[in-house]
Amino acid sequence: MIRSEPRWPSYAFVFAAAGFLLLHFRQTAVNAAPAATHLHTAAAAPPADQCDWVGSGGGGRGVRPVYLRCSRGAVSWRYPRGALRIVLQGGGGRSFRGCVKVSGPARVYLEAKGTLRPVYNPSDGKHEALHRCFHSRGPVAALYVEADEPPTVGRTRVKLQYDLEFSHLVDDEGECRPCSKEELSEAYCQSDLVARGTVRAVEKRPEIDAAELVLRVTKMLRRVDELADDNEVDTGDIYRKEVRIRVPSLCDARHGEGEFVIMAKKRLGDLTLVCAPRLEAWAEAVRELQSAPCVLKS
Numbered sequence: 025m026i027r028s029e030p031r032w033p034s035y036a037f038v039f040a041a042a043g044f045l046l047l048h049f050r051q052t053a054v055n056a057a058p059a060a061t062h063l064h065t066a067a068a069a070p071p072a073d074q075c076d077w078v079g080s081g082g083g084g085r086g087v088r089p090v091y092l093r094c095s096r097g098a099v100s101w102r103y104p105r106g107a108l109r110i111v112l113q114g115g116g117g118r119s120f121r122g123c124v125k126v127s128g129p130a131r132v133y134l135e136a137k138g139t140l141r142p143v144y145n146p147s148d149g150k151h152e153a154l155h156r157c158f159h160s161r162g163p164v165a166a167l168y169v170e171a172d173e174p175p176t177v178g179r180t181r182v183k184l185q186y187d188l189e190f191s192h193l194v195d196d197e198g199e200c201r202p203c204s205k206e207e208l209s210e211a212y213c214q215s216d217l218v219a220r221g222t223v224r225a226v227e228k229r230p231e232i233d234a235a236e237l238v239l240r241v242t243k244m245l246r247r248v249d250e251l252a253d254d255n256e257v258d259t260g261d262i263y264r265k266e267v268r269i270r271v272p273s274l275c276d277a278r279h280g281e282g283e284f285v286i287m288a289k290k291r292l293g294d295l296t297l298v299c300a301p302r303l304e305a306w307a308e309a310v311r312e313l314q315s316a317p318c319v320l321k322s
Contacts, residue, residue, distance in 0.1 A: 089111065
């Protein structure tokens, strides 16, 4: 199959002229958004902390600004026309790694040093479940989303999920190396799921550039309930007997004997591996660490 080269967005001239002006007129632009557009906010969050955006249509050949200030959320754009400029800022004033999962009739680009770097194209031949990741330059990153022209028949919605990670544990170069004892304690306390178990299988998933560890759980150590308002931590005995954990293909994950402590974070709806020490190594780290961000269990 022959793949065409990424098409440069037809709205590039609009973006180049208006990019930083949109930041200056942020509040005016949000207040003036069409009535068909509304912002979802967390119940107790101030108005500036938008996590999700839902809208429809567009402003002809203009660029509509969207400002999101959470570490994860989603954009849903029905009957897309024109373009969106999505500004991501997770807080803390730090650089971050962002990942998105995109579907629908639009192309997505990352603003980078005055250029637009392709992130998603519906005809690029890649699986929609693929995590498409990038690094910010500073505490803010902007994605430019251009709707198909003319609109694609039968496809009326663009959906973009995003996830921003600020920990040094998400460094691409170190993603496959074993975690140090200090990194293990950080990963334990920041992970959405920590469980003891044995690896039943490693399934290669080249279409999403990953492998999946099929973990048979023997003991649940820590689990964050995303549905709870206060991100409640559950350490009870109720759990699924098996869980699937994503590992990047470049790590060349293989089946190993024995019991492991799997630490994973939820990214775009999928559990992704952070650290995976053997049980013996984890128990030794718990004994030797003099301090930790939370109570460690083995």
